[in-house]
Every structure is written in C-alpha cells, then in structure tokens.
Amino acid sequence: MKQLKSRLSPVVENLPPSGIRRFFDLASEMKDVISLGVGEPDFVTPWHIRDASFDALSRGFTSYTSNRGMSQLLEAIADYLMGYNLHYDPDRELLVTVGGSEAIDLALRAMLSPGDEVLIPEPAYVSYRPCAALAGGVPVAVPTRWEAQFRVSTTDLESQLTARSKVLVMCYPNNPTGAVLSETDLQELATFCVQNDLLVISDEIYAELSYGGKHHSIAEQPGMRDRTVVVSGMSKAFAMTGWRIGYAAGPEDILSAMLKIHQYAILCAPVMGQMAAIEALQHGEREKQRMVEEYDRRRRLMVEGLRSVGLSCHEPQGAFYAFPDIRSTGFTAEAFAEELLRQQRVAVVPGTAFGEAGEGFVRCSYATSADQIEQAIQRMGHFLTEL
Numbered sequence: 495m496k497q498l499k500s501r502l503s504p505v506v507e508n509l510p511p512s513g514i515r516r517f518f519d520l521a522s523e524m525k526d527v528i529s530l531g532v533g534e535p536d537f538v539t540p541w542h543i544r545d546a547s548f549d550a551l552s553r554g555f556t557s558y559t560s561n562r563g564m565s566q567l568l569e570a571i572a573d574y575l576m577g578y579n580l581h582y583d584p585d586r587e588l589l590v591t592v593g594g595s596e597a598i599d600l601a602l603r604a605m606l607s608p609g610d611e612v613l614i615p616e617p618a619y620v621s622y623r624p625c626a627a628l629a630g631g632v633p634v635a636v637p638t639r640w641e642a643q644f645r646v647s648t649t650d651l652e653s654q655l656t657a658r659s660k661v662l663v664m665c666y667p668n669n670p671t672g673a674v675l676s677e678t679d680l681q682e683l684a685t686f687c688v689q690n691d692l693l694v695i696s697d698e699i700y701a702e703l704s705y706g707g708k709h710h711s712i713a714e715q716p717g718m719r720d721r722t723v724v725v726s727g728m729s730k731a732f733a734m735t736g737w738r739i740g741y742a743a744g745p746e747d748i749l750s751a752m753l754k755i756h757q758y759a760i761l762c763a764p765v766m767g768q769m770a771a772i773e774a775l776q777h778g779e780r781e782k783q784r785m786v787e788e789y790d791r792r793r794r795l796m797v798e799g800l801r802s803v804g805l806s807c808h809e810p811q812g813a814f815y816a817f818p819d820i821r822s823t824g825f826t827a828e829a830f831a832e833e834l835l836r837q838q839r840v841a842v843v844p845g846t847a848f849g850e851a852g853e854g855f856v857r858c859s860y861a862t863s864a865d866q867i868e869q870a871i872q873r874m875g876h877f878l879t880e881l
C-alpha cells in the first residue's frame with residue numbers, strides 16, 4: 495500500500511494547525527498559569543437553562559429532530575432576531591446548526607465553486623480561512639489597521655477585490671480585536687457589496703456583547719438581506735459553548751442549499767441543546783444581561799490595566815477580547831506571548847494566530863474573573879519592567 499499520508503487530501507495536508515491550540519498546549523504543561531487565552535465564557539450556563547434540558551431528558555426527548563431544527567426553536571430564533579430588526583421566516587429562512595461553526599462551514603460550502611475568492615478582513619476568527627479552503631475557495635486576507643480601530647473599510651476591500659471575489663466573511667463585534675462597525679461603516683460596506691455583487695457571511699455571534707449600544711446587522715442595510723447569511727448562536731451570550739447550538743438566517747435559496755448539506759452531514763443539532771436553547775431565548779434575558787454587565791466591568795478593568803503597564807490598547811466595543819499593541823516591546827507577537835508565558839505564566843494569544851495583520855498585537859480575553867485579570871496585569875507589569 496502507498497504511504498497513507500500521500501493518499502490524504504492535499505487541501506487538508508496544507509492546512510496549518512491553529513495558532514491558538516499551540517499556546518493552550520504550552521500553557522497546559524505549566525503550573526500556576528493565568529490564562530487570558532480562552533475564547534469562551536467562564537460562566538456556567540444559567541441554571542434555568544440547564545433545568546430545561548434536564549426536564550426535556552426526563553420527558554424522553556432523546557431522538558432526532560427535523561433536519562432544520564425543532565419548530566419551537568426556529569420560532570424562538572425568529573422572534574429573538576426581530577429584536578435586532580431582522581425578519582426571517584422560521585420555516586424557510588432559518589436553520590439550527592451545531593454551533594455557529596457549522597453555520598460558517600455550511601454557508602461557505604453552499605456558496606463556493608472551485609477557485610472563488612473569499613474576502614476575509616483580518617485579524618479574523620480562525621475558522622474562516624480553513625473552511626473557505628475546504629470548500630474549494632481561495633481565502634484572501636484583507637488586512638485591517640490599528641489606526642482604523644480594525645474596522646474594515648471599502649478601501650481595504652477594494653485593494654483585494656478581483657473578478658473572482660465572490661464572498662465576504664465579516665465578524666463584528668470582532669474576535670480578536672473587539673471592533674464594532676458604525677452605522678456609516680455598514681452603509682458604505684453594503685453599497686460596496688451590492689455594487690460588486692458580493693455574497694456576505696456575517697458572523698454576529700457576539701452581537702449581544704456590544705457595549706456601546708444595540709448591535710446592528712449588515713443584513714438590515716438596503717439590498718443586503720438577499721445576499722447575506724447571518725450566523726449566530728447560543729455559545730457566547732448565554733454561556734452555552736458545550737451545548738453546540740448555533741443558527742443561520744438568510745434568503746431561502748442559500749438556506750435550502752445549506753440545509754441540504756446539513757441533512758446529509760449532520761442530520762440535526764442535538765435535541766437536548768435545542769430544548770435548552772428554547773428556554774434561553776425565551777426566558778434568558780435577565781441572566782444574559784447580568785453576564786454582559788459583568789463582561790463590561792471586566793473590559794474596563796482589562797483596558798485600564800493594560801494601559802497602566804504601558805501598552806496601548808483601543809477600548810474594545812464588543813465581544814470579550816482586548817487587543818493591545820505590543821510593538822513598543824520590540825518582540826514579535828509570537829515571541830511576546832511565548833516569553834510572557836515562560837517568564838510570568840500568563841497566557842495570551844499572539845495576534846498572528848488570526849492572520850498576518852495581527853502581527854504586533856496579542857489577544858487578551860476578559861472572559862475570566864476580575865481577580866485573575868488583576869493578577870495577570872500585575873505579572874505583565876513585571877514582565878514589561880524587566881525588559
């Protein structure tokens with residue numbers, strides 16, 4: 495038999511390992527590490543949501559659901575999205591997925607033909623590039639800049655646009671930069687997408703974690719609803735990462751294509767998670783608000799702390815990450831993260847894990863306790879004074 499490795503998909507072979515994973519692996523071998531590396535809430539899922547799942551189990555909800563998702567959940571998602579001025583038909587324009595992750599993958603697979611280019615404003619969440627490549631597309635980085643608070647502009651997009659550009663994958667509030675877009679940004683981007691006939695995947699998984707006022711989706715803009723798939727889910731706002739429930743909302747033609755892939759590849763999202771999600775969307779507002787207020791408090795603590803030890807840092811407007819500028823230290827992002835971990839046992843993620851545009855920055859998650867944040871800042875202070 496030929497070497498097994500040589501018989502595997504070259505696309506998979508060429509995928510780089512996740513830069514985030516490497517730091518987790520390094521940190522997990524050390525004692526007394528304070529981790530600002532994680533991208534998930536440190537809260538346990540609120541009790542009433544867990545209770546709904548226990549109740550569902552005791553009532554015997556243990557089987558497959560319809561491929562698209564339970565009708566009660568689809569209706570709850572449609573109602574919830576109306577709170578963001580987004581209107582979707584639960585029977586034709588929504589799909590329950592295994593986390594927002596699956597929705598991103600499905601949307602790319604449904605949209606792309608071999609060689610189609612996918613514009614990805616970077617720094618960006620780590621799955622967009624590999625999912626685009628696995629779907630036969632060509633990921634094209636669109637660097638965004640510190641000077642523009644990492645908000646993507648039409649000029650940035652224009653510089654990477656070609657005749658093969660087909661899809662724009664955007665994420666605001668942004669992981670890892672914490673950037674959000676203004677109403678004017680959204681209008682300009684929408685005009686650009688319509689003019690250049692781009693399809694859009696808008697990852698709005700951090701929508702609820704917008705600190706400067708209500709989140710707005712690009713799908714609200716004129717001409718955008720019919721070319722946009724909005725991706726979201728329960729993981730971040732409801733502290734439900736392990737339940738694996740996300741969703742996609744978009745025009746029927748795209749959603750039907752996504753449903754086709756989903757029904758063969760996944761069948762349906764887990765039923766216990768779907769039951770829990772119904773409870774969260776219908777009755778989870780108070781607990782969600784409590785968590786958002788706590789993130790907001792920690793956000794200010796993190797930014798003030800980073801600035802107090804001499805690092806420049808924009809105030810993140812959304813999500814739960816700060817993205818300080820470490821260029822003054824002379825380190826690359828990777829070396830900074832490695833030395834900080836080795837010398838002071840604080841784990842942060844190098845900005846380059848999110849694309850080359852992340853060079854010179856590190857991601858610090860504030861989805862951890864205030865006490866841990868204060869200690870981490872103290873250790874970073876020691877690290878920086880000893881340089």
Ligand SMILES: Cc1ncc(COP(=O)(O)O)c(C=O)c1O
Nearest residue numbers: 533593594595619669727729740
């Ligand atoms: C921007 C972004 N999109 C999607 C996801 C995936 O979330 P889920 O747990 O819903 O699959 C994450 C998780 O970190 C994320 O940060």
